[in-house]
Amino acid sequence: MHESLEFFVTCPKGLEGLLLDELIVLGAENARETVAGVSISGDLELGYRICLWSRLANRVLLVLNRFSVSDAQALYDGVAAVDWAAHMPVEATLSVDFVGILPGVDNTHFGALKVKDAIVDRLRQPDGTRPGVDRQNPDLRINVHCRSGEAQLAIDLSGHSLHQRGYRLQQGAAPLKENLAAAILIRAGWPQLAASGGALADPMCGSGTFLVEAAMMAADMAPNLQREQFGFSRWLQHQPSIWERLIAQARQRAEAGLAGEPLWIRGYEADPRLLQPVRNNIQRAGLTSWVKVYQGELATFEPHPDRGQTGLIVCNPPYGERLGEEASLVYLYQKLGEVLRERCTGWQAAIFTGNPDLGKRMGIRSHKQYSLFNGALPCKLLMMDLQPERYVTGASAAKRPDTGIEQTAPAQSPQSTNPAVVDQPSAARLSESAQMFANRLKKNLKNLGKWARQQDITCYRVYDADMPEFAVAIDLYDDWAHVQEYQAPETISEEKARSRLQDVLVALPDVLGIPASHVVLKQRLRQSGSKQYQRMDRKGEFLTVREGQVKLLVNLTDYLDTGVFLDHRPLRLKIAAEARGKRFLNLFCYTASATVHAAVGGARSTTSVDLSKTYLDWARRNLSLNGLSDLHQLVHADVMQWLEDDRGEYDLIFIDPPTFSNSKRLEDVFDVQRDHVRLIEMAMLRLAPGGTVYFSNNFRRFRLDRELEEKYQVSDISAQTLDKDFQRNTRIHRTWCIARRA
Secondary structure, three states, X not given: OXXXXXXXXXXXXXXXXXXXXXXXXXXXXXXXXXXOEEEEEEXXXXXXXHHHHXXXXXXXXXXXXXXXXXXXXXXXXXXXXXXXXXXXXXXXXXXXXXXXXXXXXXXXXXXXXXXXXHHHHHHOOOOOOOOEEOOOOOOEEEEEEEEOOEEEEEEEOOOOOOXXXXXXXXXXXXXXXXXXXXXXXXXXXXXHHHHOOOEEEEOOOOOOHHHHHHHHHHOOOOOOOOOXXXXXXXXXXXXXXXXXXXXHHHHHHHHHHHHOOOOOEEEEEOOHHHHHHHHHHHHHOOXXXXXXXXXXXXXXXXXXXXXXXXXXXXXXXXXXXXXXXXXXXXXXXXXXXXXXXXXXXXXEEEEEEOOHHHHHHHOEOOOEEEEEEEOOEEEEEEEEEOOHHHEOEEOOOOEOOOOXXXXXXXXXXXXXXXXXXXXXXXXXXXOHHHHHHHHHHHHXXXXXXXXXXXXXXXXXXXXXXXXXXXXXXXXXXXXXXXXXXXXXXOOOOHHHHHHHHHHHHHHHHHHHOOOHHHEEEEEEOOOOOOOOOOOOOOOOOOEEEEEOOEEEEEOOXXXXXXXXXXXXXXXXXXXXXXXXXXXXXXXXXXXXXXXXXXXXXXXXXXXXXEOOHHHHHHHHHHHHHOOOOOOOEEEEOOHHHHHHHOOOOEEEEEEXXXXXXXXOOOOOOEEHHHHHHHHHHHHHHOEEEEEEEEEEEOOOOOOOOHHHHHHOEEEEOHHHHOXXXXXXXXXXXXXXXXXXXX
């Protein structure tokens, strides 16, 4: 009669039910599901079997004792009551994991220290010999969990977490843990599909975790068969004969499984740098004859190993947690849906995502959804039956609306032999709200596109929150779309705002007739206090655009703004028309686009002042791009301080200050409402007789001080500085022309 022992088997949150079923199959008794684990009973062989065969567990804890605990001393006494000499020699090493809340124990480190002290004091020899501590590879790992006045004291039989199978020494970014990947496969019904000879493919395989876990299931391989070290390996009550028998049985099962006909298990990875690491992982797992990996983009994925063969498509596409990723991810999920609909009919699909809203963009209705966690991140497993009746699609128009650009036929797949039977790709049908937005955008594009062509303008605003529920601004830069998401009102839920943004991103490429890769998304939030817009990326990719007679460099990805404020286009052209023979001063010059216009317009000299070295370097490149010499002076300085020190004289001055600036290089925060009188007064001291100052800013609550209107000749010319593409938003900026009174 074997002794009945108590075990607590831990797992990631959300896997408790699956783990319960698995443990019962492995022979557990009295199984009871709790938070992040399952409590069971059985003999020592059961504990060993779980360590070897569980695909879902993190740790197998052999419970030594449960005792009441009220404070740190009670914790010490309860641990010290155990005969530790029966579990570890005095010269052994240990490590303690402590979890829980206990009066007088302020943190887990202190709790672990009390447990360690109790064990060491119990084993300490008269000559001072005592156990040591090894947090990485101890001889015995102790686990204590305190809850509701009770302590559970256990030996960790697993050692390192059981999800660490040992085959994945190389991995890509943000890999799934092996036991979570196994849980997804089990939820997706892969064991049953594998038993019937089904196939499996992962179009974004990364480190190959799904592939290896799936192959191990299909080949009846114990997931931890190759692990050399467990938590019980140096435990004094370890029974090697039982363990060696279990290992021998597992090896026989693996050999028999691998000797059978391999299933078709394939992975595809776009990044060629990951191919060798994932192949190394597969080789370490002993599955090179079962699992194959190929380099290829999602667009080339076509899992048809044999005519009529079906199985499971499983993948873990990116979730999009960084600012600016949303646009590319909407198109990625949309493309994934397109590929599944066109090439995988008859298969099952399991899509694991931390952003279920993106899953809706695939154009396929899921018939089941499971809630799981990837670490602390709540995720969904979307189960899809790839049958036409589950597809949410609509026929694409033969011609892109209002663009005159014909749609190209789909690229032939490498395996297609008869181009006559290649179907037109079916795009995901726009939702009702997305179609509403698309209709408005088409209307704007038709009206503004004709005006822009007549004016020879290639960069303009085509949409600016015309419909309040779609709170974005969309600027065209030749064949690129720059999308800025405004912060949604508090009355709009975050989920609704995200959904509407995705509607925008889905509709854009087709309406504008541009590739999805040419859509750049940014988020513009309200700035206040000490907040400043920060650099967003470091791609360093610049486009050259034309405006009037000048060329300008824009960067659509690295900063919130692109390098040119499109709303100031009429004012820049006005400056160009007035600049001939004049000395031009550009304060807060940014990338000096106005300076370039003045210089090309024939200015005698230009001086441009800004506190940012980055923007001044950009300004230097703009000047050089237009063949302008170093006679045009760029000054790195605080504008207010520079004006106090400068003694030059200028005929034409342009001032476009920020609403506020709290740069570390400033002695004080610049506030345009508070500081504009002093700023303009100092500029007027530098203005030559008969000269003009153009002062502009985009602070919507700005009020020009009456003192200036009384002292100088001031004209509000805002309406004259708004082109057709900004007349829908007359508050985009305010501009005044200021001169001395005669």
